[in-house]
Amino acid sequence: MGQALRQDEVVRVRGLAKTYPAVKGRRGAPGTPEVRATDALELTVRRGEIFGLLGPNGAGKSTLVRQLTGLLRPDRGSVEILGHDIVRHPERAARLLAYLGQESTALDELTVSLAAETTGRLRGLDAARARAERDAVLEELGLTPIAGRPLKKLSGGQRRLATFAAVLVGERPLLVLDEPTTGMDPVARRAVWSAVDRRRAEHGTTVLLVTHNVIEAETVLDRVAVLDRGRVIACDTPAGLKEQVAGEVRVELVWRERAPLDVPEVAVLRERAVEAGRRWTLRLAPEEARAAVATVTGGAAFAALDDFTLATPSLEDVYLALGGAARQGLVKA
Amino acid sequence: MSVVPAQVLPDTARSVPEAGPVVVAELAPAARLWPSLVAVYRAQLSRARVARIPLLFVATFQSIGITVMMRGVVDNGFEARSVVAGSAVLVVAFVALNLLAQYFGQLRAGGGLDHYATLPVPPAAVVLGTAAAYASFTVPGTLVTAVFGCVLFGLPLANLWVLLAVVPLAGAALSGLGAALGLLAPRPELATLLGQLGMSAALLLGVLPPDRMPELVRLARDLLPSTYGVEAYARTFDTHPDWAVVLADLGVCAGVGVISLAAAAWAYRRAAVR
Incomplete structure (x- = not known):
């Protein structure tokens, strides 16, 4: 075989393996450390x-x-x-x-x-x-x-x-x-x-x-x-990689101006969200995602919500789940 | 952090036309020196047509300007010969040394060398083809400068044809030097600077009559490859030129050309694979 x-x-x-040697700092230019x-x-x-x-x-x-x-x-x-x-x-x-x-x-x-x-x-x-x-x-x-x-x-x-x-x-x-x-x-x-x-x-x-x-x-x-x-x-x-995070759903929330943190459920969600300006990205189990959507589409939170999406995981989610160093993830589009 | 092992795909997932028993693949033929040199030359010449014509005008006017300026300094006669010959060869120095150093410096800094280095082409073909294109582009400027200078100083035009030997030979020596400088300079600005310095040296040491210079400067003049091209052409203004000495001067040019082009090819290989 x-x-x-x-x-x-x-x-x-x-x-x-390739390691770029450290560059010594010179006047006005900071040095860079050794890079593997x-x-x-x-x-x-x-x-x-x-x-x-x-x-x-x-x-x-x-x-x-x-x-x-x-x-x-x-x-x-x-x-x-x-x-x-x-x-x-x-x-x-x-x-x-x-x-x-x-x-x-x-x-x-x-x-x-x-x-x-x-x-x-x-x-x-x-x-x-x-x-x-x-x-x-x-x-x-x-x-x-x-x-x-x-x-x-x-x-x-x-x-x-x-x-x-x-x-x-x-x-x-x-x-x-x-x-x-x-x-x-x-x-x-x-x-x-x-x-x-x-x-x-x-x-x-x-x-x-x-x-x-x-x-x-x-x-x-x-x-x-x-x-x-x-x-x-x-x-x-790609399909095999995505299976590793198959149990998760990506929820994206976009707020009109700012998140309504006075709503207790929203304040709880914030702890799990990756924030980028008005946009929150959360990776949740399917039932958690349902609950989150119910929260933000009803009551006081809905007034502050501009847009939301639910999506199955992409390769980007795989990358983040695997512990990729760049927390902001990969470039999309 | 766990490494997920690559899974073996079922065979249906891939199209494998021929999974033959051959483990080591046959190498595609490499490009041979002469055809690839011609291809690079052709490409560079087409490039020069668009990008270099304005610079060629600059080079020519610069040399013509110098002959006009020197008209007020030197008397007709012996000194005029080195002014005319020097400013004609200066066109070659400007293009082959200065512009070529810039070109290779920028090519190296911009990642353009990767293109050539991932093609199976001999380094010498890239360097020689480019150098030859730059050198041949100097021919009209050199001739115009020489004719203008001869008319201005009243020198004979009979042996103008010698320039057809002087341009390629001095061109080879200077463009090899220019290419090597451009490829070895760690930064493109430095390549430009070195090219400019080389060109200034060719200007000062080539155009000014040597008899007025101090000993040290005359030694530097002997070390500059373009000097022999200048001398070879200057000698042909004699009523009875000593062709053996002219040939010897051209021989020195050719020898330096071979050495400097070899150095440029070495510099290319060094710059391409880091």
């Missing part, structure tokens, strides 16, 4: 899946991705991609995966068409092949009408889509995408995910996705690893 699984593994990370960006991190990504890395800023997602792509040497631990040791041979990563980073500075002054073609050439395609793949990818993503425009003249979402196009020219069995859909409109997002799905169906392409976006994570990911302070604190399917 173990051997059978090994053959199916695309990414295998074991005991990965990844800490004995373990991860396995299997062939053909869309695997997500979810976590707040500073959880170690980018450091992990830089270690996987051969851009950063870990202090300890191993990274294997499709059977190749990336710690010992970081230069092999470029021949196994395509990487979409957060920056597009290298391509900004090129036209969409030339950015895709040049990237294909540098990925080892000959001129004719690079041009053919460029045309196919631009058509597939609906970028043909703006092929002649420089990236820096495009909107943020279009520019992101153009850099994604460059990633797809020159096929790779693994795509590492760092927040690919940031700033995109729904049409562009759909173009990205259908392009990914097509490659998955036709070539068994594996995708490692870094995301902040809880809603996107729930809809596109096969499995997700929740990162916190450089460690994987949970790894499962």
